[in-house]
């Protein structure tokens with residue numbers, strides 16, 4: 001995609017089934033993004049180059065997903081000043097997901113990572129859109145409509161549940 005606003009990175013292609021939902025939300029919202037495998041441990045210099053160049057290349061938000069000893073989001077956040085959203089992935093080398101969560105969540109003061117739920121990449125995509133929508137009225141409208149649709153769906157579910165007992 002030309003002039004990506006959001007960078008989606010993940011530690012391995014094995015993270016893609018989880019990270020796909022972030023890409024899907026951005027695509028549906030017509031937000032330009034790039035998506036790459038960048039490993040903190042296997043390609044540390046690529047990670048540094050990616051984070052150092054991200055702002056100059058026009059990225060506004062980075063979504064970083066990783067599993068196990070998940071250092072990618074925090075290390076990227078330590079290099080760039082862009083907002084970084086971390087997605088803990090329950091991966092093949094993850095004990096039960098808590099390793100991924102805590103590795104991404106428990107950042108030291110000064111280097112924030114906005115951590116979403118385990119495997120919660122859809123919310124990472126939505127949060128990235130909310131950040132961009134502070135300066136994009138059309139995107140803000142899209143997100144407002146998205147919330148209205150959720151509300152309508154919940155009300156319909158409630159009517160369905162109520163109907164079973166009336």
Ligand code: RP5
Nearest residue numbers: 011012014066067068089091
């Ligand atoms: C992490 O190790 C990756 O983010 C992935 O979640 C996990 C396993 O990677 P693979 O062995 O599947 O490549 O760095």
